[in-house]
Amino acid sequence: MKFKLLATIIVFISLNTFLFSQNSTSRWQIELRPGIGIPLGDFGDKSILMDPQQIKLDGLAKAGFAANLAVSYALKQNIGITFIAGLNRNKQDEEAFKAGPGISAAPYEEKIETNNWNIGKIMAGAWLQTDLAQSLHLRFHLTAGVAQTSSPYYRYIQIINPGTAQSQVYSYWQDKIKLNPAFCYEAGLQLIHQVSKPIAISFGSSLFRSLMKDRKEYYISPAQYSRRKWDYQVSILTLDLGIHFSF
Numbered sequence: 143m144k145f146k147l148l149a150t151i152i153v154f155i156s157l158n159t160f161l162f163s164q165n166s167t168s169r170w171q172i173e174l175r176p177g178i179g180i181p182l183g184d185f186g187d188k189s190i191l192m193d194p195q196q197i198k199l200d201g202l203a204k205a206g207f208a209a210n211l212a213v214s215y216a217l218k219q220n221i222g223i224t225f226i227a228g229l230n231r232n233k234q235d236e237e238a239f240k241a242g243p244g245i246s247a248a249p250y251e252e253k254i255e256t257n258n259w260n261i262g263k264i265m266a267g268a269w270l271q272t273d274l275a276q277s278l279h280l281r282f283h284l285t286a287g288v289a290q291t292s293s294p295y296y297r298y299i300q301i302i303n304p305g306t307a308q309s310q311v312y313s314y315w316q317d318k319i320k321l322n323p324a325f326c327y328e329a330g331l332q333l334i335h336q337v338s339k340p341i342a343i344s345f346g347s348s349l350f351r352s353l354m355k356d357r358k359e360y361y362i363s364p365a366q367y368s369r370r371k372w373d374y375q376v377s378i379l380t381l382d383l384g385i386h387f388s389f
Contacts, residue, residue: 168340168388169216175346177382179208179230182349184375188238199372202239203259206232208380220271226285226328230261230350230378234294251304256296257318261376263289263326263350277336281344282329289326289352291376293319319358321374326352334386344384352376 180186185201210228217223234256267285274280297315302308330348337343356372 169222171214171216171386171388173210173212173214173344173384173386175210175212175344175382175384177208177346177380178205179232179350180205180379180381181232182377182379185232185377188235199374201232201259201374201376202234203232204235206230206258208378208382210380210382214269220273222269222271224267224269224283224285226263226265226267226287228263228265228350230259230263230380232259232261232378233257234259234296239296239298248303250300250302253299253301254297257294259291259294261289261291261352261378263287263328263352265326265328267328271334279334279336281332281334283332283348284327284329286325286327289324289354289376291321291324291352291354291374293321293354293356293374319356321354321356324352324354326350330380332384340388342386342388344386346380346382346384348380348382350376350378350380 181201181203184198185203187200188202189200208228208230210226212224212226214224215222236254236256239254239256240252265285265287267283269281269283271279271281293316295316295318297313299311299313302310302312328348328350330346332344332346334342334344354374354376356370356374358370
């Protein structure tokens with residue numbers, strides 16, 4: 143439902159911009175940049191540590207969908223400010239949860255369920271642009287802001303000696319958890335081609351980074367609880383194609 147609403151808003155803005163904005167000297171620009179988000183470093187690593195006191199965890203993330211919606215204002219011809227709202231969805235790698243061969247001498251089966259990392263971000267910053275040709279520009283942007291993340295749900299079940307009287311079942315799971323809002327920043331480059339007065343297209347890459355913290359309280363006994371201290375260092379390289387409308 144959120145994706146449908148976002149798509150409807152984007153289409154409405156784009157159509158209105160195209161129909162009513164024909165001023166080539168306009169200082170305002172709206173950009174839609176869908177692409178692919180590639181996890182880097184710890185966020186894409188595949189080791190599993192279940193100790194609640196562990197400080198740093200790997201994200202087990204795979205490449206996924208990314209989208210940014212930006213509104214920019216040119217202070218001068220080649221310098222301006224920008225405001226960005228974005229979303230990343232990266233599925234967790236089910237293969238990373240498998241125990242692997244040799245974990246048990248007896249025959250066993252594994253059942254794994256998991257879903258996505260969802261990262262929403264709101265950022266503001268500045269851009270600098272240099273003209274490579276009359277209709278070709280190279281733009282660098284640096285932004286910072288706040289990210290809100292929910293970690294994936296997962297469920298792991300291992301059945302030893304399945305289908306026999308000696309079968310044993312082991313399982314662990316974690317619900318989807320909304321992490322604490324966190325500071326984030328992003329740096330990126332775009333190659334922009336001006337197609338017509340109000341319309342340009344672009345190819346870009348950007349690096350997003352944030353330290354996400356899970357401080358959920360959990361119960362050791364009915365009268366005793368502790369606070370989990372899990373940190374996720376999130377690094378995502380995004381490759382995107384964009385369309386820009388001046389208004």
